[in-house]
Amino acid sequence: MHRLPRRQISRDLTRVANAPVSDVLEAIGDTDVPPAFRIGITGPPGGGKSTLINALVAERLGNSLETTLAVLAIDPASPVSGGAILGDRIRMDAIADLPGLFIRSLSSRGARNGLCDNVVDLLALLEGHGFSEILLETVGVGQSEVAVHEVVDTLVVIVPPDAGDSVQTMKSGILEMADIVVVTKGDQPGAQRMAADLAAVLRARAGREPPVIQTQSSGVGVAELSAAITAHHRWVTEQRPATLSREKRRIYHLKALIERQIHEALRSDQQIAQGTLSQSYDRLLANLRVT
Amino acid sequence: MTLEKKRILIAKPGLDGHDVGAKVIALALRDAGAEVIYTGLRRSPEQIVRIAVDEDVDMLGLSILSGSHKELARSVIAQLHAEEAGDIKVFVGGTIPDEDFDNLREAGVSGIFTSEMTIDSVIAEIERQLS
Ligand SMILES: Nc1nc2c(ncn2[C@@H]2O[C@H](COP(=O)(O)OP(=O)(O)OP(=O)(O)O)[C@@H](O)[C@H]2O)c(=O)[nH]1
Ligand SMILES: [Mg+2]
Numbered sequence: 403m404h405r406l407p408r409r410q411i412s413r414d415l416t417r418v419a420n421a422p423v424s425d426v427l428e429a430i431g432d433t434d435v436p437p438a439f440r441i442g443i444t445g446p447p448g449g450g451k452s453t454l455i456n457a458l459v460a461e462r463l464g465n466s467l468e469t470t471l472a473v474l475a476i477d478p479a480s481p482v483s484g485g486a487i488l489g490d491r492i493r494m495d496a497i498a499d500l501p502g503l504f505i506r507s508l509s510s511r512g513a514r515n516g517l518c519d520n521v522v523d524l525l526a527l528l529e530g531h532g533f534s535e536i537l538l539e540t541v542g543v544g545q546s547e548v549a550v551h552e553v554v555d556t557l558v559v560i561v562p563p564d565a566g567d568s569v570q571t572m573k574s575g576i577l578e579m580a581d582i583v584v585v586t587k588g589d590q591p592g593a594q595r596m597a598a599d600l601a602a603v604l605r606a607r608a609g610r611e612p613p614v615i616q617t618q619s620s621g622v623g624v625a626e627l628s629a630a631i632t633a634h635h636r637w638v639t640e641q642r643p644a645t646l647s648r649e650k651r652r653i654y655h656l657k658a659l660i661e662r663q664i665h666e667a668l669r670s671d672q673q674i675a676q677g678t679l680s681q682s683y684d685r686l687l688a689n690l691r692v693t
Numbered sequence: 694m695t696l697e698k699k700r701i702l703i704a705k706p707g708l709d710g711h712d713v714g715a716k717v718i719a720l721a722l723r724d725a726g727a728e729v730i731y732t733g734l735r736r737s738p739e740q741i742v743r744i745a746v747d748e749d750v751d752m753l754g755l756s757i758l759s760g761s762h763k764e765l766a767r768s769v770i771a772q773l774h775a776e777e778a779g780d781i782k783v784f785v786g787g788t789i790p791d792e793d794f795d796n797l798r799e800a801g802v803s804g805i806f807t808s809e810m811t812i813d814s815v816i817a818e819i820e821r822q823l824s
Pocket of ligand 1: 445446447448449450451452453454490493541542586587588589590617618619620
């Protein structure tokens with residue numbers, strides 16, 4: 403039996419989370435390791451994402467000692483203080499003791515896309531530590547935030563039965579990106595109806611039919627969901643050559659790094675706005691190289 | 694904010710089911726800029742230590758109203774050391790009689806907070822110790 407080097411992984415994550423871009427590559431380890439299977443779980447606030455992860459991890463990992471699984475769970479930062487309450491773990495009590503599981507709670511730290519700015523660095527770091535699967539819980543946001551789609555292989559979008567109006571906004575956003583749709587809280591009234599409505603909407607709008615699965619916190623429907631996730635993973639692997647998904651990820655990662663580099667360069671230069679636009683631009687380019 | 698990017702775990706070991714005090718502290722820490730991980734009720738010392746390690750916290754606050762603060766604090770601190778995480782500062786809050794303070798400090802507890810203290814003084818002390 404192998405034991406996860408928890409202290410090491412944990413410290414590496416902190417280091418990467420707080421590192422300036424110039425240090426991130428070294429902090430990640432910059433190895434060319436095979437990517438993990440990444441599963442994204444997104445959906446409205448309080449919709450049941452963490453509760454679903456609790457049941458899904460128990461189903462996919464169990465007490466296995468061969469496979470390892472990591473969960474990154476992002477909660478929103480307070481725009482006023484910058485602090486955050488990271489409470490996703492409260493719902494993940496059934497899996498708290500699994501030996502092959504590592505859970506990390508993250509603050510969005512001001513990112514507005516439902517993720518945190520360096521989430522791809524953190525995912526890469528976990529891959530370097532050999533996790534075979536990574537689950538990513540996004541901030542429960544308005545669902546025009548579709549960035550999560552770019553960083554995972556399989557995207558699960560959850561909708562609670564009482565979602566009502568938010569389904570309207572989701573239709574033209576994240577729902578179109580969903581590989582699997584889950585109606586949570588199946589024990590509540592309206593779940594059946596919501597599942598039927600969503601299936602109809604998806605057929606009509608997107609012309610494709612992602613599975614729509616109903617789950618309950620008791621575990622009902624979770625085996626079916628897990629099977630659908632595995633089936634989608636297989637489909638992706640067959641459809642999309644590994645080099646293509648690797649290229650897609652690499653490009654997203656490069657964009658994320660350069661975006662942060664730009665923010666850092668702008669912040670460090672108080673005089674950036676002086677002179678003409680092209681002078682400012684040259685200054686910025688010069689700053690990008692030194693930082 | 695002085696607690697910016699500090700990670701703090703607020704945990705409730707033992708069997709009592711009251712977490713109002715824990716939640717008040719968690720919110721005050723968030724308002725001071727900290728990233729606060731909250732575990733929910735009734736976690737074992739083993740679980741709390743594992744969470745503290747996985748989350749790489751700077752500080753672990755144990756909220757204990759059940760009266761078994763001495764045993765729980767010792768157990769948590771011993772296990773932190775066993776996991777090479779003895780550098781994580783442990784604070785205890787709740788109904789702690791004065792005569793137990795020395796015992797807790799000897800066990801390695803860095804701060805003791807009782808309901809008589811104001812929230813502001815609690816936060817100020819945490820800021821001082823983590824800076
Ligand atoms: N009745 C019922 N309640 C549920 C179910 N799943 C989750 N809940 C409740 O819904 C609330 C929110 O659940 P979470 O799992 O924390 O939801 P979340 O989407 O992770 O929430 P955020 O991370 O805050 O956006 C909690 O009170 C859960 O107990 C379910 O299947 N049935
Ligand atoms: Mg959650």
